[in-house]
Amino acid sequence: METTQGHTGHMMMTEDVGHPSISTRARTMQDSPIRKLSATAEARKKQGVTVYHLNIGQPDLPTAPIVFETIRELELTTLAYAPSNGLPQAVTAWRNYLRQMGIEIEEKELIVTSGGSEAIIFAMCAVCDSGDDIIVFEPFYTNYNGFASVANVRLNPVPLTIENGFHLPSTEEIVKHITSRTKAILICSPANPTGTIYSKEEMQRLADIARRHNLFLLSDEVYREFAYDAPVHSVMSFPEISDRAVLLDSSSKRFNVCGARIGALASHNKEIVQSAFRFAMARLSVASIEQLALIPLLNSPRTYTQPIVEEFRRRRDTVYEGLKEIPGMRFYRPEGAFYIMIGLPVRDSERFSRWLIEEYQHNNETVLIAPGQGFYASPGQGVSEARLAFMLKSENLKRSLGILRHALEVYKQFS
Amino acid sequence: METTQGHTGHMMMTEDVGHPSISTRARTMQDSPIRKLSATAEARKKQGVTVYHLNIGQPDLPTAPIVFETIRELELTTLAYAPSNGLPQAVTAWRNYLRQMGIEIEEKELIVTSGGSEAIIFAMCAVCDSGDDIIVFEPFYTNYNGFASVANVRLNPVPLTIENGFHLPSTEEIVKHITSRTKAILICSPANPTGTIYSKEEMQRLADIARRHNLFLLSDEVYREFAYDAPVHSVMSFPEISDRAVLLDSSSKRFNVCGARIGALASHNKEIVQSAFRFAMARLSVASIEQLALIPLLNSPRTYTQPIVEEFRRRRDTVYEGLKEIPGMRFYRPEGAFYIMIGLPVRDSERFSRWLIEEYQHNNETVLIAPGQGFYASPGQGVSEARLAFMLKSENLKRSLGILRHALEVYKQFS
Numbered sequence: 001m002e003t004t005q006g007h008t009g010h011m012m013m014t015e016d017v018g019h020p021s022i023s024t025r026a027r028t029m030q031d032s033p034i035r036k037l038s039a040t041a042e043a044r045k046k047q048g049v050t051v052y053h054l055n056i057g058q059p060d061l062p063t064a065p066i067v068f069e070t071i072r073e074l075e076l077t078t079l080a081y082a083p084s085n086g087l088p089q090a091v092t093a094w095r096n097y098l099r100q101m102g103i104e105i106e107e108k109e110l111i112v113t114s115g116g117s118e119a120i121i122f123a124m125c126a127v128c129d130s131g132d133d134i135i136v137f138e139p140f141y142t143n144y145n146g147f148a149s150v151a152n153v154r155l156n157p158v159p160l161t162i163e164n165g166f167h168l169p170s171t172e173e174i175v176k177h178i179t180s181r182t183k184a185i186l187i188c189s190p191a192n193p194t195g196t197i198y199s200k201e202e203m204q205r206l207a208d209i210a211r212r213h214n215l216f217l218l219s220d221e222v223y224r225e226f227a228y229d230a231p232v233h234s235v236m237s238f239p240e241i242s243d244r245a246v247l248l249d250s251s252s253k254r255f256n257v258c259g260a261r262i263g264a265l266a267s268h269n270k271e272i273v274q275s276a277f278r279f280a281m282a283r284l285s286v287a288s289i290e291q292l293a294l295i296p297l298l299n300s301p302r303t304y305t306q307p308i309v310e311e312f313r314r315r316r317d318t319v320y321e322g323l324k325e326i327p328g329m330r331f332y333r334p335e336g337a338f339y340i341m342i343g344l345p346v347r348d349s350e351r352f353s354r355w356l357i358e359e360y361q362h363n364n365e366t367v368l369i370a371p372g373q374g375f376y377a378s379p380g381q382g383v384s385e386a387r388l389a390f391m392l393k394s395e396n397l398k399r400s401l402g403i404l405r406h407a408l409e410v411y412k413q414f415s
Numbered sequence: 416m417e418t419t420q421g422h423t424g425h426m427m428m429t430e431d432v433g434h435p436s437i438s439t440r441a442r443t444m445q446d447s448p449i450r451k452l453s454a455t456a457e458a459r460k461k462q463g464v465t466v467y468h469l470n471i472g473q474p475d476l477p478t479a480p481i482v483f484e485t486i487r488e489l490e491l492t493t494l495a496y497a498p499s500n501g502l503p504q505a506v507t508a509w510r511n512y513l514r515q516m517g518i519e520i521e522e523k524e525l526i527v528t529s530g531g532s533e534a535i536i537f538a539m540c541a542v543c544d545s546g547d548d549i550i551v552f553e554p555f556y557t558n559y560n561g562f563a564s565v566a567n568v569r570l571n572p573v574p575l576t577i578e579n580g581f582h583l584p585s586t587e588e589i590v591k592h593i594t595s596r597t598k599a600i601l602i603c604s605p606a607n608p609t610g611t612i613y614s615k616e617e618m619q620r621l622a623d624i625a626r627r628h629n630l631f632l633l634s635d636e637v638y639r640e641f642a643y644d645a646p647v648h649s650v651m652s653f654p655e656i657s658d659r660a661v662l663l664d665s666s667s668k669r670f671n672v673c674g675a676r677i678g679a680l681a682s683h684n685k686e687i688v689q690s691a692f693r694f695a696m697a698r699l700s701v702a703s704i705e706q707l708a709l710i711p712l713l714n715s716p717r718t719y720t721q722p723i724v725e726e727f728r729r730r731r732d733t734v735y736e737g738l739k740e741i742p743g744m745r746f747y748r749p750e751g752a753f754y755i756m757i758g759l760p761v762r763d764s765e766r767f768s769r770w771l772i773e774e775y776q777h778n779n780e781t782v783l784i785a786p787g788q789g790f791y792a793s794p795g796q797g798v799s800e801a802r803l804a805f806m807l808k809s810e811n812l813k814r815s816l817g818i819l820r821h822a823l824e825v826y827k828q829f830s
Binding site for chain 1: 432433434435436437438439440441442444446447450473476477478482483486487489491492493494495496497529530532533536540541542543544545546547558560561562564565566567598626627628629630631658659671672673674675676684686687690693694696697698699700701702703704705708
C-alpha cells in the first residue's frame with residue numbers, strides 16, 4: 001500500500017490504487033445447492049415445459065387462517081421495537097408451546113429470534129471464537145455453511161452413510177474428529193436433508209460425548225412434529241447435559257409460516273442465554289407483528305400441526321413406495337421431516353440434475369432435484385446423491401418419480 | 416483434553432470433564448450503554464419516582480395509520496418465504512424511495528434486510544475476513560460493536576472531539592489509523608450518537624481516502640431525513656467511488672416503524688451485492704408482512720417523514736436552548752438526527768448517571784441518560800460525556816434539562 005504519511009488536507013486529485021475486493025469468506029461462500037438451478041428451471045418453464053419442483057423446502061400448504069385473522073385484529077398504534085428477547089406475550093407462547101412438547105423452559109431461558117437461522121448464528125457466536133470448530137454430521141442443512149461463514153466458525157464434518165439411513169456412526173468414529181478447537185456438536189433431528197430421526201440411544205451417545213469432551217450440544221429441532229415411525233428425543237430431555245444443551249427452534253415448517261421468520265433459542269445454561277441476549281440486543285428486536293401473529297399457533301400447537309404432519313406422512317409413504325420402482329436407486333425409509341437423500345445410479349448427480357432441467361423432457365415434463373454435493377463439506381462426498389423435498393401433492397410426487405425413472409433410463413444411454 | 420482413542424460404543428457412565436464455557440467474544444461483548452441502567456430505572460419508578468428517559472432512541476410518536484391499514488387489507492393465504500433479496504414489490508418500493516431521495520439504484524443492486532442491523536452485518540462480512548478492521552469515527556453507534564463481534568471484525572476507532580461538533584479530523588489524522596488489514600471506513604451521517612452531518616467537503620475527503628487506500632466506504636444513512644441546518648450527502652452521490660460505496664439503510668426511524676425491522680443494503684458494486692445476497696440466502700428471507708406493510712411509506716416518503724422531522728427539529732432546538740442554561744456544560748448544535756453527545760461538568764459520567772437514577776430526585780423526578788464511554792472503543796474516551804435522545808415532547812425535554820441542571824448543582828457538592 002502506498003504510504004501517504006505527510007499528506008494532509010483535501011486531495012483534489014486522487015487515483016484508485018486498486019480495485020476494491022470482497023472478503024474471502026464472501027467469495028468462497030457456495031451458492032445454495034437448493035436454489036442454484038432455479039433460474040434455469042424458470043427459463044425452461046417459459047418454453048412450455050412443466051417442471052416438478054422436488055428441490056425446495058417451502059411447504060405448498062396454506063397457512064392456518066388464524067394467523068391472518070390475528071393480524072387483522074391487532075390494535076397497534078406504534079410499531080415500536082420489541083424487547084430484544086421477544087415480546088413478553090411471544091416468549092410466554094413459546095414456553096407454552098415447548099411445555100406441550102414435554103420441554104420445560106423458563107421464560108428467561110428463551111430468546112425469540114429471526115427464524116431458526118438467527119438462533120443458529122447466535123449459538124455459534126456464543127460457543128465459538130473465530131477459528132473454533134463445530135462437529136456436524138454430513139449431509140447437513142446447507143445453510144449451516146452460510147451461518148458458519150458469518151460467524152467465522154469451521155464446520156467439522158463427520159460423514160454419515162446412506163447405507164444405514166444416515167444414522168450416527170460409532171462413538172469412536174465421532175470422537176476421532178474432535179480437535180482442540182472443537183466447541184460443540186450441532187445436530188438436526190428429524191434431519192434436513194435426510195429425514196433421519198436419532199434414536200434415544202444415539203442421543204444418549206451424543207450427550208455422553210458432549211460431557212466427556214466438554215462440548216456444547218446444539219440441537220436444531222425445527223422438524224420436531226414431523227415424526228412418522230419413531231419418537232423424537234429433544235436435547236432438553238437429557239438432564240445430565242442441561243448446562244451443555246442449546247435448543248434451536250423455528251415455527252416456519254411445523255406451522256407453515258416460513259415467511260414469518262420467528263424462531264427461538266433456549267437453554268438452561270444462563271451464560272448461553274445471556275450471550276444470545278447480548279447478540280439479540282445488538283440487532284435490537286424481531287419483527288413485532290409476526291411475533292404476535294403466531295401466538296395462537298404456539299398456544300395450541302397440535303391443532304395446527306396435526307393436519308400438516310399427516311399430509312407429509314402420506315407423501316413420505318408415496319415417495320418411499322415410488323422409489324422402489326426405480327432400478328438402481330439407493331434409498332431408505334426416512335423417519336421424519338419431509339426430505340430424503342437418495343443415491344442415484346449416476347456418476348455425477350449435479351451433471352444429471354442439470355441435464356434434467358436443461359435438456360430432458362418427457363411428455364413436456366421434467367423434475368428439478370437438489371444435487372447432493374452441496375449438502376456435504378467434505379470434497380467428493382455425495383456426488384451421486386440428491387435431496388428430494390416432498391412439496392407436491394402425493395399424486396404429483398408419484399408422477400415426478402415416474403419422470404425420474406424414465407429420465408434415468410434415457411440418461412443411461414448417454415453415459 | 417482426555418484422549419478417548421480406543422473407546423467405542425455407548426458410554427453408560429461418563430463424567431463431565433469440565434464446565435462448558437462460552438466464547439471470548441460473547442464474554443467480552445459489552446452491555447448496551449443505552450439499556451444498562453434501564454432495570455434500575457424501572458425499580459425507581461416502582462418507588463413512585465418519575466423518570467424522564469433521555470437514554471433511548473425509540474421514537475415516542477405514533478406510526479402512520481396506513482401501515483396498519485395495509486396489514487389489515489393484505490390478502491394472503493400462505494405466509495411463504497419471501498425471495499432472499501426481498502419481495503419484488505418491496506424491492507421496487509425501496510428503489511422508488513431512494514429515487515425520491517436523489518439516489519438512483521437498480522432493483523438488482525439492492526437487498527432488503529432485517530433492519531439496518533443486518534445490512535451492516537452483511538456489509539462487514541462482505542468486505543472483511545476474520546481479523547480485518549474497519550475504521551469508525553468515535554463516538555459511534557454502540558451496536559456496531561455487537562455486529563463487529565458477530566462478524567469477527569475489529570473496529571478501528573478514529574477519535575472525534577466535542578469541540579468541533581464531532582466533525583472529521585484532518586485527512587492525515589484519519590489516514591494514520593489505516594492498517595494493512597483495514598478494509599473499509601464505516602460512517603453514519605446524520606450521526607447517532609452525535610447528530611453531526613458531514614459536509615460535502617468531509618464526504619469528498621472520505622471518498623478520496625477510500626480511493627487512495629483501496630477501501631470500501633460503508634455509509635449508514637438511516638437518519639437521512641433528519642437534517643435541520645445542512646444538507647445530507649449520500650455516499651451514492653460520489654460517482655468516482657461507485658464501486659466502493661455501500662449504502663446501509665433502514666426505515667425504522669424515519670417512518671417510526673422500529674418494530675418492523677426492514678432495512679436495505681445497496682451498492683453499484685456487483686460483487687458486494689452478490690455477497691450480501693449469499694448471506695441473505697443463508698437466512699432465507701425477511702418477514703413478509705412487514706415488507707408489505709411499509710410499501711406505501713416507501714412510495715410516498717415525504718408525506719410521512721415530514722411531520723416526524725419537523726417535530727424533531729423543534730426538539731433539537733429546545734435541547735440546544737436548554738443546554739445553554741446549564742453551567743459548565745460543553746455542547747454544540749447537532750445538525751441532524753435526534754441525539755446529542757454532551758460534555759458534562761463531572762469526572763465520570765457513568766457514576767453520575769448511576770447516581771441520577773439510583774439516588775437523586777427533585778420533586779420526585781429524575782432523568783435517565785446514556786453514559787458516553789459506551790459509545791467509544793478507545794479506553795478512557797468519553798468519560799465525562801453522555802448521549803441525550805430527543806424522545807420526549809419539547810415540554811418534557813425542557814423539564815428534563817431543568818432537572819439535569821439541578822442535579823449537577825447537587826452533585827457538585829458531593830464530588
